[in-house]
Amino acid sequence: MGCRFSYFVLVLLLSAIISACGSGGGSSSSSTPTTTSDTTAPTTTASPAGGTYSSAQTVTLTANETATIYYTTDGTTPTTGSTVYTGAISISAGTTLKYFAVDSAGNSESVKTETYVISVVKVPDTGQTTSHTATFGEDSDYTINPPSYTDNGDYTISDNVTGLMWQKCSVGQANDASCSGTATTHNWYEATGTTDATYNAGGATNVCGSLSLAGNSDWRLPKPFELMLIADNETSSPSINSTYFPSTVSSYYWAATTHANSTSTAWDVSLDIGFVSNGTDNKSSSFYVRCVRGTENGQGFTDNGDGTVTDNVTTMMWQKCSNGQNATDCSGTATTSRWESAITYCEGLSLAGNVDWRLPNKNELASIVDYSVYGPAISGTYFPSTVSSHYWSATTYASNTSSAWHVLFSYGNVGGSSKSSSSLGVRCVR
Numbered sequence: 001m002g003c004r005f006s007y008f009v010l011v012l013l014l015s016a017i018i019s020a021c022g023s024g025g026g027s028s029s030s031s032t033p034t035t036t037s038d039t040t041a042p043t044t045t046a047s048p049a050g051g052t053y054s055s056a057q058t059v060t061l062t063a064n065e066t067a068t069i070y071y072t073t074d075g076t077t078p079t080t081g082s083t084v085y086t087g088a089i090s091i092s093a094g095t096t097l098k099y100f101a102v103d104s105a106g107n108s109e110s111v112k113t114e115t116y117v118i119s120v121v122k123v124p125d126t127g128q129t130t131s132h133t134a135t136f137g138e139d140s141d142y143t144i145n146p147p148s149y150t151d152n153g154d155y156t157i158s159d160n161v162t163g164l165m166w167q168k169c170s171v172g173q174a175n176d177a178s179c180s181g182t183a184t185t186h187n188w189y190e191a192t193g194t195t196d197a198t199y200n201a202g203g204a205t206n207v208c209g210s211l212s213l214a215g216n217s218d219w220r221l222p223k224p225f226e227l228m229l230i231a232d233n234e235t236s237s238p239s240i241n242s243t244y245f246p247s248t249v250s251s252y253y254w255a256a257t258t259h260a261n262s263t264s265t266a267w268d269v270s271l272d273i274g275f276v277s278n279g280t281d282n283k284s285s286s287f288y289v290r291c292v293r294g295t296e297n298g299q300g301f302t303d304n305g306d307g308t309v310t311d312n313v314t315t316m317m318w319q320k321c322s323n324g325q326n327a328t329d330c331s332g333t334a335t336t337s338r339w340e341s342a343i344t345y346c347e348g349l350s351l352a353g354n355v356d357w358r359l360p361n362k363n364e365l366a367s368i369v370d371y372s373v374y375g376p377a378i379s380g381t382y383f384p385s386t387v388s389s390h391y392w393s394a395t396t397y398a399s400n401t402s403s404a405w406h407v408l409f410s411y412g413n414v415g416g417s418s419k420s421s422s423s424l425g426v427r428c429v430r
Helices: 002-022 188-192 224-228 339-348 362-366
Strands: 044-047 051-053 057-063 067-072 089-091 095-103 112-118 149-151 156-159 165-167 252-259 262-270 301-303 308-311 317-319 390-396 403-408 413-418
Touching (some): 044 112, 057 067, 057 112, 188 252, 224 362, 339 390, 362 403
Parallel strands (some): 051 112
Antiparallel strands (some): 057 089, 067 095, 095 112, 149 156, 156 165, 252 262, 308 317, 403 413
16 A cells, blocks of 8 residues: 555656756757748839830830849840840830840740830921032932922821821911912911900911811911921922922911910911021911911930930931030030031041931921020020021022022021022031
8 A cells, every 4th residue: 555655646746847848947949940931022113114105215114123124125035144124215117115024033024025116206308409519418418318298188298208188278268279368367376276355366367276187176377397307408499399399489377386485476487488587477467377286296315425416206316516615515616617517527527436427408407496595596505505506507598599598596497598609607417
């Protein structure tokens, strides 16, 4: 009996000891660390996204974590052997951009695709085909975007170079094959539909805005640059292709743009010889009207950092500084030249590794005018120290071949100067 009791006590004692140890009395326990592996692929975003744009685009690729981005711009599928993204991608023509990213854990995202359509605005040639000098480099020596029109058979004319659609006949004329009848004149307020207490009370008349023609009602008054582009610089009185624009009056036609220095005046274009007036014609004046429809293109430039500037809308490359100025910062004094000397200078210019420079034609030179500013009427950011004076174009005056067209960068006028006696500024293009 006593032995059984002792054994029972011993069992209870051992159980107590084991229980105490198991409950952590004085002992320590250890745990195994938990690790989480990265299995999530990165996500890359392109900005701007693919689409149709009217000018060249600068595309950035951004991943949501630290990763290496690979891409192609020729439509092929990228691999880890493709170009590594290190900075913005310049896209100036139709491009299929494909890309993907791989993070530090080796996770790879699926290939993404963005398609960019760049609808480049072309500047039509002036129409000048006759040579007026033995010096190579005048307007007629270059054919780049020859004028081209389509008569749509509904009293509208499509410009196949700019994409704009024009009213075939001047306002007031009959919509027939010859545009018979008498064109009517209007003040600027009526032509644009702008309200003026004296000249267009309540905006009652809106010549272009109220036009319904060929099933279209989105007609507008053209900007000065748009209007001057339909001038044919091979002829005069009128300076326009009479096959497509018959019975055009050899006189002034309103443009939609108000003069930057005077809200009471606006720009107009003479379709007698094709010049852009000085913009000081009072809006109350009565001029002729021809309406247009289509995209209104703005301006956009890129400083290439090498003495050149690219027009992102037309893709033309310009000499940043005027002839005679420092090619980098445009410091110094711009020099002037006679017309043939200006042609020779541009033909011989070597700049930024390029030797195919030329003197711009009348239309090209006017394309960099900014009618929203004056003194000078050009972007001071991209074309610093531009002189508020006349610059030569390569285009000869059709009505007086001893003169050539210039652009006055004080305000943006387009007129003519004597080739032999005038000494003007020079800016080359390619």
